[in-house]
Amino acid sequence: MLYYKDMTYCPYWRTCEKGRECSRALTETVEDCADEFGLPIDRFNEQPPCYKESKREVEPK
Numbered sequence: 001m002l003y004y005k006d007m008t009y010c011p012y013w014r015t016c017e018k019g020r021e022c023s024r025a026l027t028e029t030v031e032d033c034a035d036e037f038g039l040p041i042d043r044f045n046e047q048p049p050c051y052k053e054s055k056r057e058v059e060p061k
Contacts, residue, residue, distance in 0.1 A: 001040070003039060003040055003041060003042040004030070004033065004034035004037065004040065004041050004042075007024065007042065008024065008042045008043065008044055009024050009025070009026035009030060009041055010025055010026055010043070010044050010048060010051075011026045011043050011044065012044065012047050012048075012051055013025035013026060013027070013058065014057050015053060015054055015057055015058070016050075016051050016052060016053070016054055016058065017053070017054045018050070019054065019058035020058050022050075024048075026041065026043060
């Protein structure tokens with residue numbers, strides 16, 4: 001199956017220390033672009049190895 005940008009996105013980015021800088025963050029922009037192209041998004045089912053829990057939730061840019 002072909003996924004948007006052929007990469008796995010992270011739905012846990014809002015609670016990750018590096019969430020704002022993460023190239024795999026599953027933001028609304030990513031979801032909108034994938035919808036525009038009609039492609040599904042591949043997502044991590046669990047927190048990835050790079051995940052570092054943040055004390056507070058990250059806001060999108």
